[in-house]
Amino acid sequence: MNIEKDYIKLIFGLKLKQVRTSKNLSLFGLAKITDLSKSYLNEIEKGKKYPKTDKIILLAEKLEVSYDSMVSLKLDNNLAPIGEILKSGILKEIPLEIFGIQENDLIDIIANAPAKVNAFISTIIEIAQHYNLTRESFFLAALRSYQExxxxxxxxxxxxxxxxxxxxxxxxxxxxxxxxxxxxxxxxxxxxxxxxxxxxxxxxxxxxxxxxxxxxxxxxxxxxxxxxxxxxxxxxxxxxxxxxxxxxxxxxxxxxxxxxxxxxxxxxxxxxxxxxIPRQLLIDKLNVFLSKTNPKAEEMIELMGRFNVSPESFYQRLTNILPKDFQLKNLFFLRLSHQIGSDTYQIKKELHITNQQEPHANEMNEHYCRRWVSIKTIVEAIKQNKRHYFSAQISRYDNSSNEYLVFSSATLDPFKKDCLRSISVGILITPGMKKKFKFMENQTIPKQLVGVTCETCAVKNCEERASAPIQLEQKTRNENTDLIVQQYMTKFS
Missing domain, CATH: 1.10.10.2910 (Arc Repressor Mutant, subunit A)
Incomplete structure (x- = not known):
């Protein structure tokens, strides 16, 4: 078993803590009977230090366990799950430090309920494998959480x-x-x-x-x-x-x-x-645009053109500036990809700031709502043969009743033949948001009731629907079955 030196320290620390607690000894008590400082023992238990041989002999003697059992890398059944986690190297894969978490702290948490935590981590890994979540996808998910x-x-x-x-x-x-x-x-x-x-x-x-x-x-x-x-x-x-x-x-x-x-x-x-796209320059340009009462699509395209960037870079930059300088912290970013001639639209990139409920990637091959402006801009770009098609829409999500103002740009993908992509930013509509966006008052922006995927959508008589609401229907059937079961249980109790 090839375990790094750091993990040998961690395993020894865990074993020392387990033996100490099984003897109902506090750190203070162990320090008293060994004449070792409490801080030193604490660092050993947290895996920060590995004691010299004479100190191990002393600890083993005072705790009434054998020297060999203390230095062995074999863990008993209670701590075995931690050993599996350490051997897997998963803690080295998780970017704990960017979230302000120390690896030793996480080990401490795991040590308090090893079997339960191991079961939880195993479940996460199994879900990831089931939905084909790659190592890269895991890293990118961690990065999104860091950004959010x-x-x-x-x-x-x-x-x-x-x-x-x-x-x-x-x-x-x-x-x-x-x-x-x-x-x-x-x-x-x-x-x-x-x-x-x-x-x-x-x-x-x-x-x-x-x-x-x-x-x-x-x-x-x-x-x-x-x-x-x-x-x-x-x-x-x-x-x-x-x-x-x-x-x-x-x-x-x-x-x-x-x-x-x-x-x-x-x-x-x-x-x-x-x-x-310098921050102050973008703020100034956005203030001018947002003060307009009836801006045209061409004016947004012109605004993007003031910077030497792609539409995607411009929309990405909006996700930096809108939360910070316009206090619009409930927003999402989406990049969709579509192969001409196919019936599929794939979310290739997403970011959700503050509010997590609205459109998100679905790995179950379900059909994203065809009423999204993100999809409509792609359709119109193909129909009108435009290199850059821009549109906006007020989308009210049926599952939450939240309304978003969504800007979307569709362009050809220069690196994939017959492929288009759309970039979209959605901003939650609130009273404060309406004060900043003057054109929200004229009610000329089209409104649309939307879902997330057709398979889970409850919108009735949707002409754009690409699939029956099979997931929603299954959920409804299960709920109705459970209701009848409860009635029988009440009747025969």
Missing amino acids: AHNNYFEDLEQKVLDFSNAFHVNINTKISVEELTAILIEEYGYTINEIVFSEHEQLGDLRSIFVPKSKTLLLSLDIDEPQKAFILAKEIAYNYLEISERLYTFSWIKFDNFDQVLNNFYASYFAGALL
Whole structure:
């Protein structure tokens, strides 16, 4: 059994705690009979220290157990589940530190009810396997939780962007050019930048860039447009300026080796977005747009065009700024993908800030509501053959009665043939929100009652329905059956 040194400390600490508590001894009591300090014993039990041989002999003697049983890595039945967890390495996979949790603290929790906690963790793992949740998906879910816990706003990164702009004399109040970003990478960080045709190799068709660390060469796909190129270059600057070494070398990512790569990829992306869409400039532009009483779709597209970014980067940036500077903390972000000719729409990316109830990814191959503006923009982009189709809608969700103002943009996916994607941001409608969005008063934005998936939707006479509400019908049948069972139980009690 190959267990790391840290885990050997943890196992010894757990065994010491188990023996001590089985003797009804407090830490104070054990310290008194061994002449070892209480703080030292506490650090042993938490797996922070491993005692020397003479101390182990002393502890074994005073606790009336054998030396061999104390140093053995074999755990009894009560602690065996913890051993399985430690051997699995799952605690190394969980990014505890970003949530302010110490591994030793978690071990302490597990030690108090090992069988129950092990059963819980095993259940989570089994659910993940059942729904094909990959290691990467687990990491990304942890990252989303981290973003949501901070309302997707990170002041330190915002300040780093300002520091960078001052240090490099970059005017962030104007649209930053690809040429300026390229010059910084070449002259300051010693990059070589080559543009090549990735599409010559089918396996590289989805990639936009590859970074070769040994020669500091950045390979860019010739198929990317200027906003995509600007984002990649800004992200490379972020890796260097933030002094990030544990990083990914392709964009889009192929795989993550560890959570640090996931987190650092997010930090670099956040920095790039904040550099290309400066906070104060975006606030000023949004204030002008929100003061309009009847803005047109073209005005939102024009607003996006003021920055050298893709629609996705713009919508992502909204999720940073709206919660922080407009106090709109109930919102969601969705990216949907659709293959022309198919009847499926897949959620490829999502983020929910504060409110978790509205549209979320479903891994059961159910059909997302065709009344979503996220899907309608894709349909209209195909019908009207537009490179960028924008629309807005007030969506009232049947399952909660919450209303959201949803902005959505649909564009062609440049890296997947005959494929479109839509990017959407939904903002919960509240009295406070209406005061900030002046155009909410004129009631010209279309309203629509929506569900989440057709299989779970109770909306009647829906002409857009792609599937019968089979999950809802099954739930109703079960509830009716239970009602009759309860009646019989009452009758024959």
